[in-house]
Amino acid sequence: MEHRLPEIKAGGWICRKCRKPLESRAVEITYMGSSFKVELPGCPECGFTFIPPELAEGKMLEVEKLLEDK
């Protein structure tokens, strides 16, 4: 399933280990057996993904609730 989200900004964070600025790339996130490919900022080298608070408490929470009621 492909989901469009408003562009998520990395907000000045860099990867602590690799010292690289975060770049937007497609990531697979999963919940209750459903997977979604979304564009999220993360470290281009080690692959750690950044989830900002607005996303976690906004769209992500909405989708979690929806999947729980499915």
Added chain:
Amino acid sequence: MDQETLREFESRCTQEEPPACQSFCPLHVEARTLAGQVAAGKVNEARKTLERHMPIPPLGGWLCEGPCKEHCLRKDLDQALDLPLLERFCLRAGRTLPPLALPATPHRAALVGSGLSSLAAAWELTRKGHRICLFHPGPPGASLRALPPELLPPEATDEALKQLAALKLSFEEIPKVSPLWLERLCLDFQAVFVGLDDPALSAESLGLRPEDLLLNDITRESPRKNLFLALPQPPSKRPFIEALSAGKKAAASVDRVLNGVAPGTAREKEAAGPTRLRAFPETERPKPPSRPADPLRPSPEEAGEEARRCLNCNCLECLKKCVYLRHYRAYPKKYAREIYNNISTVFGIRKANSMINSCAECGLCREICPSGADMGSFCAQARLEMVADRHMPVSAHEFALEDMLFSNSPEISFLRFQPGLEKIRWLFFPGCQLPASMPEAAGAVYAHLCSGLDGGVGLFFSCCGAPARWSGRPALTGRVAAGIREAWEKAGRPRMILACASCRLFFRAELPEIETVTLWSILKDLPCPSEKAEPERLALHDPCASRHDRATLESVRAILNRLGQATEEPPLSGRLTRCCGYGGLADQANPALGLLYARQRAEDTGQPLLAYCIMCRDRLRAAGLPGLHLLDLLFPASTFEAALERPSPGLSERREKRLLFRRGLLRKLWGESPPKEENMPEPPLEIAEELLPRLEDSRILRSDLAAVIRHAALHGPLFAQPEKGIFLAALRPRQVTFWVEYEERPDGSYFIRNAWRHRMLVPGVPGEGAESPATLEGFAAEGGRV
């Protein structure tokens, strides 16, 4: 859930039954709806409402005698609603479209006479598309034209006949009727209706014998084959409404005969009679009836004034008292259907999950409902099935269950005999929340019990398991109960003293073999620890779990009486008390509605509260109402004013206080110091002040923050903003990922700037929390994952 359970519940809620005005109307005109529409100025809609049940409206609307007036509840207040006035207003002021007929059928039927019943039957049958022939001696509608114009204006008869002609009714004037003529008619047509309310006809002239006139009340069938009749009625029997009703019912029978269906099957509901609706109209002051200058032609203002006198009879008693039942904008019968559909859903979104989990299961609706419908037990059953079918949203109760398991963990839970004794007769069980809010008072109570009761008093600190039961998890409930039973047996089966009303309900349901008493019925008979009543009157709030516990309700009042404390009973109290929103984990599944429960109760009392359930006290305090727990009066630890304003502890504080209660008492009374591993140092954290309420709302504990920081200290954070000196760490210790934004202070402490959480699994986050289905397996299959 089987259909029978649903039907049983549905049959108790009478809200969908018609009001008395409608059930006693032979035509079942929806008077309540019509009055509401006229009152709202929607006269065209009101006319449509009238036409839905009233045959041949141009005549019926004028001639209706208003039998509803005898059954209108308004009549006991001042005078019944004048529905005929509103009907005449609708006819005059409301627009209507020309009547439409269904596609033509090949069926033919004959009507005899042109009185009101025959015209009503013609209206019903032509609109069904049948070919109807109306045989009339003399000009059509002659008997109606003979009525005084103030009763029926001549233009109304013209309009009715015009409409029937437009519906392709064929009028056949006959010079004379005879018995032989009727016999032939009955042979020529599949069904024949005779309206003997037309004075130009008589039973004798048609050869109808007295036994032919013995009709079935509903079908209007005569013992003679294919013959349906309306009989003339004396003025005392409301001849017009009876003629309209006879014509309408006979037409329904004729229609069935034409379609080859038995005329009498399943027509019981057409009879006029009492309703099952238990109407509780708002009591209001008398409102004199509208007296229009011209009663035949009321003005819109006059009609509106009369329509507004309608009491809008509904039951809805439970909605008036329960914020939850009001919240979903319908009534229990409808909710039960939605819940049943939710449970039966195989594919698609289960829209009622939140509704099912937001009920406090407090039992108030059952006390109020005239037929005892209990939304709480219906929701409880739905929860059991949702868990069994693995459709219970895991987030609804997860925090409460984790908190329960925390309270039952060896880190918190303990049972000790009274110091120095090897046998006990009593076991004090303060519950998990009293020590989490008032640890000192809980300790003082224990000391008081030890000094006042003979035979030794033990202390058992644990959670009873109510959250597991509320969340619909029988296996988990059973495991917690079994743990309590085992500990109680090992302690020599003492009598248990419970401080919490919800614990008592739980024990009675799950551990009936344990003899329990409430703390209050014990304290009532012990010397009063305090002598000092407060001068201020307090509103005494009973917890919902005590509504049927008379001994407790009386004990609390006896204690207050002895103390000399002045209290007042809020509008709903004792058996009818309201829930604070903690019951049934309502606030866990739906925090916004949970707050409304508490606010509603706070509004009931409107003055400082006195509760004897700690969750009631704390939740109402959090909703803005100053209040005390009864132990604040009995074991005062601060000034009265300070106790009233003491804030409700946050979630982290509750856990910390449980730890303090355990460690403090174990050290003080039993000389035990915590083992080393319990003393694992927490990283020194300072949390930004403005972040605290958000952490509460997101249910992020201080211990969650500490776990993330501890992990980051060992392995390094994920992200950084080096120029600002801030870091971002994440950890997924269970099925939740926590993010913490922080600064490191030169003294080695951490300043928490922000924190948030999500349940979705994102690649790269460290931690052992698996993907969420494992959580479902955990709690739903009740493996007790935490």
